[in-house]
Amino acid sequence: GCEARAVCVLNENVATVNLFPVSLFLMICISPGVWANRVVVPEQVTAVLGKNVTLTCRVEVSTNLSLTQSSWERRLPSGTTTLAVFNPQYGTSISDEYSKRVHFIKPSVHDVSIVLQGVGFADIGTYTCKVVTFQLGNMQASTTVDIMVEPKVYVSPGSLSLLDGDGETLVATCTAERGRPAAEVFWDSDLPGQQSAVITQQEPEGTTTTSVHYVWAPTWDAFGRSLSCVVRHPALSKDFRIPYRLNVFFAPDVTVIGQQDVWYVGQKNVQLDCRASANPPALMYLWTRLDAPMPAGVDRSNGSLLFTRPLEPSDSGQYRCEVQNDVGQRFKDVRLLVQEPPPATAAPTSTRSKSILPDTSLTITAPINQHAHFTGPTQASPPDSGLGTIVGGAVGGILILVLLMALVGAFYLRQRRTFRGDYYTKQYIGPSDMQKESQMDVLSFLSLFFKYIHMTSPRGRKNKHN
Structure with a gap:
């Protein structure tokens, strides 16, 4: 409600003007940039039990202010204790209690972050980063340290052996022991088994043990297959898996x-x-x-x-x-x-030859793996039935060769035959007695040859017996 008045003289005119409250005016004019001065720390830091944890502290001050000193303090039920101090002029100082567990990373007027090594449950609590500046005095910010416990994971087999044909049996139990916070536990398998409900048990220091059973009716064909115990927890960078091989006994x-x-x-x-x-x-x-x-x-x-x-x-x-x-x-x-082994016989095949003499239908049949034999013109070729047929066929073959030689000789003699009579008229007088005798001999030979063939054939032998 307080106001200030100023009197301005312009062209000999006097006017009055209302101004801002005096306190706001003085703060803006006298202390420019004060709103940018602050200490920045995370609201909460979670550390893994037995690991190291970094407590970051970033100092943001204007250029017209100077950092005199910065420190880390911890509030305990018994009071406040100082862990570490940084002075731009004199350097760093660590208390005896934390001399082996605390160190600054890269101390400066803008960064006084520290590392706390091997944290345990006793380190859970509130930590304060305090900064002393010239002109403004003290600035501070606090963070809370909590402990996260990585669970111990293991698989324990059931109390009974897995026997093919048995009913539902406890196969194994997956356990994440003393995790903080409680771990997520489950079984991963393509078998038609069942997982029990999650079993939790509270442990000291705020830890929890979590277990899950796997129940299944064993079959012999699943022998050697595997299922996996899977655990998820914030302290683990990825899912933790333990494979469990099924040992099924079977006849x-x-x-x-x-x-x-x-x-x-x-x-x-x-x-x-x-x-x-x-x-x-x-x-x-x-x-x-x-x-x-x-x-x-x-x-x-x-x-x-x-x-x-x-x-x-x-x-x-x-x-x-x-x-x-x-x-x-x-x-x-x-x-x-x-x-008994099957007989090893080959199916006979036959080929037909051209007639030897005109006006006859005599054929020669030559089965595979058998001797050739002769058949009559109107009767199918009968099978060989005795030694006589074989001998007759052989003799017939020889006679055929003799016949062919006789025909060749007769043809040759005929070619040498000449005409008798007048040379100029070419009148044919007729053959001599010797020529007629030669022709008769050939015809008699042919007649005897065909008679022999007929007698040696199966049909001829049949007629002879009749």
């Missing part, structure tokens, strides 16, 4: 290698191998025959059934491989069927 799962649908008499090196997947490993392999005593010449060792001789028809039968471990016994039956 042998038996298979037989080397089976065939059919075996043949005389087959050698026949072997059947018995294999088993089991946990714990198999202790015994035993081959037996179910329908008869085990035949001689068979070796049963190392889980294999080995025939040390060629197979026989009596080896056909039902065989069994039995495998046993500490959990139980399982077996696998195989049927051994031994047959």
Whole structure:
């Protein structure tokens, strides 16, 4: 409510003017920049138990002020204690109690941050950064230090073994022990198991132990698979994982290698191998025959059934491989069927040849892997039925060669034949008696040749017997 009046004289006119309150006017005119002077510290600092923590303190003062001294103090129920002091002229000073745990980072008139090493629960509390300046006096700001405890993480197996076929069983428990604040705990798995509700237990110094169970009905096919215990906590830079491998006990799962649908008499090196997947490993392999005593010449060792001789028809039968471990016994039956080997014959194929003489349909049939034989013009070629057919076919082949040589000779003699009579008229008088005799000999030979072929053929032999 107080006001000041000023009198101004302008062109001999007198006027009165109202001014700001005197206190505000003096503060602006006399102390410029005072609102920029301050001490800056974080509101709260969280440290990990046993680690180091930095307490930052930044000093912001105007240029017309000078920093005389800065210090860090701690308020305790018994009073205030000084940890460290920085003087621009005389340097730094640390109290005896904190001489091995506190040091300045880079002290200056603008920064008096310190590091507190190996923090413990006793270091929880309030810390004050105090600055003394010339003209303004003391400035200060306080921060609170809290402790964060990294939990101890472990996995403990259930009290019972995991046995294939059993009902729901406690597999394992994931635990984050004495964390501050409480940790987040869960199981990560693609198995159809269930996680129990989170179990928490309060511990000293404000810590908490958190646990989660994993319950599952064991199956043998999950043996060797893994699930993971996962823990999340502010003191951890990322999720902490512990893999847990499932150890499921199960009876042998038996298979037989080397089976065939059919075996043949005389087959050698026949072997059947018995294999088993089991946990714990198999202790015994035993081959037996179910329908008869085990035949001689068979070796049963190392889980294999080995025939040390060629197979026989009596080896056909039902065989069994039995495998046993500490959990139980399982077996696998195989049927051994031994047959006579199939005949190794080739299907015959035939080709037809051209007629040897005009006006006949005589053919020569030559099956693969068989001797050639002759057939009549209107009857299909019968199969060979005896030694006589084979001999006749061979003789027939020789006669064919003789016939061809005779025809070639006759053709040659005919080419040498000349005309008799008048040379200029070329009148043909006729062959001589010797030429006629030669022609008759050839025709007689051909007649006898075809008669022989007819007699040696199957049809001719049949007519002869009739």
